[in-house]
Amino acid sequence: MPEANHKPTINDVARVAGVSKKTVSRVINRSPLLKPETRTKVEDVIASLGYRPNMQARALAMGRNFLLGLLHDNPNAQTVLNFQFGVLDAIRDTEFALVVRPVDRRSPRMLDDIRSFLEVQRLYGVLILPPISENDDLANLCREMGCGYVRMGSAQLDDDEHLVQSNDRECVENVIDHLVEQGHRRIAIIQGPEGFRSAQERWEGFSAAMHRHGLDVPADAIARGNYRFDSGIAAAEKLLEGSFRPTAIFASNDEMAAGAFHMARSRGIDVPSELSIVGFDDSPIAAHIWPPMTTVGWPIREMAKAAALKLIDPSEAEAKQSIFPARLVRRSSVAPPQRD
Amino acid sequence: MPEANHKPTINDVARVAGVSKKTVSRVINRSPLLKPETRTKVEDVIASLGYRPNMQARALAMGRNFLLGLLHDNPNAQTVLNFQFGVLDAIRDTEFALVVRPVDRRSPRMLDDIRSFLEVQRLYGVLILPPISENDDLANLCREMGCGYVRMGSAQLDDDEHLVQSNDRECVENVIDHLVEQGHRRIAIIQGPEGFRSAQERWEGFSAAMHRHGLDVPADAIARGNYRFDSGIAAAEKLLEGSFRPTAIFASNDEMAAGAFHMARSRGIDVPSELSIVGFDDSPIAAHIWPPMTTVGWPIREMAKAAALKLIDPSEAEAKQSIFPARLVRRSSVAPPQRD
DNA sequence: ACGCATTTGGACACCGGTGTCAAAAGGTAA
DNA sequence: TTACCTTTTGACACCGGTGTCCAAATGCGT
Numbered sequence: 001m002p003e004a005n006h007k008p009t010i011n012d013v014a015r016v017a018g019v020s021k022k023t024v025s026r027v028i029n030r031s032p033l034l035k036p037e038t039r040t041k042v043e044d045v046i047a048s049l050g051y052r053p054n055m056q057a058r059a060l061a062m063g064r065n066f067l068l069g070l071l072h073d074n075p076n077a078q079t080v081l082n083f084q085f086g087v088l089d090a091i092r093d094t095e096f097a098l099v100v101r102p103v104d105r106r107s108p109r110m111l112d113d114i115r116s117f118l119e120v121q122r123l124y125g126v127l128i129l130p131p132i133s134e135n136d137d138l139a140n141l142c143r144e145m146g147c148g149y150v151r152m153g154s155a156q157l158d159d160d161e162h163l164v165q166s167n168d169r170e171c172v173e174n175v176i177d178h179l180v181e182q183g184h185r186r187i188a189i190i191q192g193p194e195g196f197r198s199a200q201e202r203w204e205g206f207s208a209a210m211h212r213h214g215l216d217v218p219a220d221a222i223a224r225g226n227y228r229f230d231s232g233i234a235a236a237e238k239l240l241e242g243s244f245r246p247t248a249i250f251a252s253n254d255e256m257a258a259g260a261f262h263m264a265r266s267r268g269i270d271v272p273s274e275l276s277i278v279g280f281d282d283s284p285i286a287a288h289i290w291p292p293m294t295t296v297g298w299p300i301r302e303m304a305k306a307a308a309l310k311l312i313d314p315s316e317a318e319a320k321q322s323i324f325p326a327r328l329v330r331r332s333s334v335a336p337p338q339r340d
Numbered sequence: 341m342p343e344a345n346h347k348p349t350i351n352d353v354a355r356v357a358g359v360s361k362k363t364v365s366r367v368i369n370r371s372p373l374l375k376p377e378t379r380t381k382v383e384d385v386i387a388s389l390g391y392r393p394n395m396q397a398r399a400l401a402m403g404r405n406f407l408l409g410l411l412h413d414n415p416n417a418q419t420v421l422n423f424q425f426g427v428l429d430a431i432r433d434t435e436f437a438l439v440v441r442p443v444d445r446r447s448p449r450m451l452d453d454i455r456s457f458l459e460v461q462r463l464y465g466v467l468i469l470p471p472i473s474e475n476d477d478l479a480n481l482c483r484e485m486g487c488g489y490v491r492m493g494s495a496q497l498d499d500d501e502h503l504v505q506s507n508d509r510e511c512v513e514n515v516i517d518h519l520v521e522q523g524h525r526r527i528a529i530i531q532g533p534e535g536f537r538s539a540q541e542r543w544e545g546f547s548a549a550m551h552r553h554g555l556d557v558p559a560d561a562i563a564r565g566n567y568r569f570d571s572g573i574a575a576a577e578k579l580l581e582g583s584f585r586p587t588a589i590f591a592s593n594d595e596m597a598a599g600a601f602h603m604a605r606s607r608g609i610d611v612p613s614e615l616s617i618v619g620f621d622d623s624p625i626a627a628h629i630w631p632p633m634t635t636v637g638w639p640i641r642e643m644a645k646a647a648a649l650k651l652i653d654p655s656e657a658e659a660k661q662s663i664f665p666a667r668l669v670r671r672s673s674v675a676p677p678q679r680d
Numbered sequence: 681a682c683g684c685a686t687t688t689g690g691a692c693a694c695c696g697g698t699g700t701c702a703a704a705a706g707g708t709a710a
Numbered sequence: 711t712t713a714c715c716t717t718t719t720g721a722c723a724c725c726g727g728t729g730t731c732c733a734a735a736t737g738c739g740t
Contacts, residue, residue, distance in 0.1 A: 019690085035687085289628070289629060363719060705717080
């Protein structure tokens with residue numbers, strides 16, 4: 001007799017369908033060696049009983065949880081959030097859930113902490129966000145622990161590693177082209193922090209484009225920040241006080257660009273008539289600041305979704321490495337330079 | 341003989357220590373009815389073997405996972421992120437992990453989706469963020485599913501429900517007092533969306549303070565937004581075009597306040613000399629916009645941490661309901677009004 | 681009709697913990 | 711010493727799935 005309101009288990013399904021547990025298990029796991037009519041019969045019983053497999057039991061038996069992990073150590077919090085939404089989008093309507101785990105890049109115990117985390121949680125796979133995605137030890141750890149992983153926005157790696165990135169470098173070149181078209185020739189850059197690949201890529205794009213246009217990039221035209229607002233203020237101050245007298249500044253992310261806005265404003269310099277500024281990321285601040293900021297947008301949510309699907313959907317996993325297009329978002333922080 | 345590099349299980353520990361599985365289990369679960377010397381002996385073996393309990397097995401046996409869930413449906417994404425960091429802070433150095441789950445407030449299947457999510461994940465407990473924390477059906481569902489929960493920033497509830505909130509209302513009164521001290525008398529408000537308790541609280545604080553100061557609040561002094569930037573622009577436009585001619589605007593959150601900045605700027609109105617603006621939340625935009633915005637900050641990370649501890653730490657759980665202090669953050673978007 | 685190769689299905693052990701309950705150990709009183 | 715009670719421990723079933731491996735069923739050639 002069927003009990004009152006007891007959650008049906010695989011045994012109940014098997015009993016009602018007149019097959020064994022294992023056969024039901026095969027149906028659930030889409031085993032190909034089942035007679036179609038058996039499959040249908042079992043599926044009907046599953047539906048009529050409202051059976052749902054117990055994830056904890058599966059996790060125990062398979063030694064692996066139905067959880068995706070998000071490993072991040074990101075100075076730009078907004079990016080993390082967008083990334084989350086992309087992953088959540090990918091796993092909507094699946095049995096997967098998303099576990100978020102911050103990583104302390106500077107801690108000497110970082111690897112041990114993550115090892116212990118992976119040991120305990122037995123994740124199905126992890127998505128590693130920049131900049132920590134550039135850490136090869138971390139990637140090796142994941143592999144060693146038998147945990148799938150996708151590295152985001154990092155450099156070209158072994159062919160068998162999953163990677164999702166965007167064409168930052170090329171897009172920064174487009175930014176410079178745009179500024180040059182507007183008539184700018186003294187263009188300065190606020191670089192991202194040393195050792196960050198994204199910062200390196202953006203610098204290379206800048207440098208290549210400037211060179212292509214035959215424009216100088218003296219030391220006075222270069223300042224370095226750490227991707228945070230305050231560092232953008234300081235970097236802009238250095239650039240504006242130097243002898244280079246830029247008519248345009250490219251900042252390697254929007255936060256620092258906003259810092260440059262701040263500095264310009266506090267020195268009474270009008271943006272864009274006296275100084276053009278371009279950022280990178282198309283984060284909310286870019287649209288909310290005054291004047292609305294021209295920046296580079298990259299499809300972070302789509303990238304996150306693709307990364308998650310690489311982990312959970314074998315058919316998506318075939319292309320190990322994907323590149324998504326970034327594009328220039330034109331707003332109002334760029335104008336032709338004033339004549340000297 | 342001890343095997344090569346096989347992860348030790350509770351059986352290994354029991355065998356080496358010369359006790360039964362169950363005794364080891366008792367040690368792990370801090371059962372009080374163990375002889376201290378037995379406990380010590382087993383703990384030594386655990387340490388020497390480097391044993392770590394398998395969470396999947398525990399989850400199966402106990403019908404409950406060691407996961408905390410974060411349920412949110414929040415138009416202000418930054419808040420979600422801060423909240424996450426607070427929770428992660430609380431569960432650092434524990435065996436818990438954090439699962440993030442967005443909720444679609446407008447979907448008719450919302451409750452079914454969450455039910456299914458809770459059924460599958462068997463979370464230890466969930467933290468419910470505003471505004472969805474105001475939904476009693478959701479709270480009841482959690483209780484029904486045997487899942488612990490803490491509601492954030494909602495109203496006074498049954499005494500046996502966990503609740504963490506801040507004194508929004510009182511703090512908005514302080515905002516108005518501050519504006520009045522500066523000499524403002526025509527103060528307008530941009531309300532949050534209808535049906536949000538936070539919006540309601542902030543409105544009540546505004547209204548009470550205005551009344552206390554004997555100041556009028558005509559219809560022209562009230563506009564409503566939805567907590568997003570664009571709605572702040574529209575609301576500010578309405579206020580600035582009306583006959584009320586406010587000298588100060590209080591916006592119920594920073595995003596909308598930033599929209600008001602935007603509108604003022606696009607109409608050539610200077611902030612703060614011609615118009616003072618105050619926001620709420622102390623989100624990054626408040627500090628990054630020009631001029632830096634006076635706003636109300638509330639200790640969201642501490643609140644999140646407290647909420648998480650209520651779920652996982654019995655000693656923290658005693659105080660069912662906590663209130664944290666919000667405070668005025670003075671920056672540069674408030675100045676005395678110009679004479680008419 | 682029969683033997684043999686190939687599907688398909690099922691019994692059973694196993695994953696690594698926890699709960700139950702009775703037995704063993706220890707302590708005190710008679 | 712025995713009876714009796716309390717504290718501490720262990721044998722065993724159980725959570726709800728999956729993997730192994732063998733038996734039963736099916737298809738096919740002769």
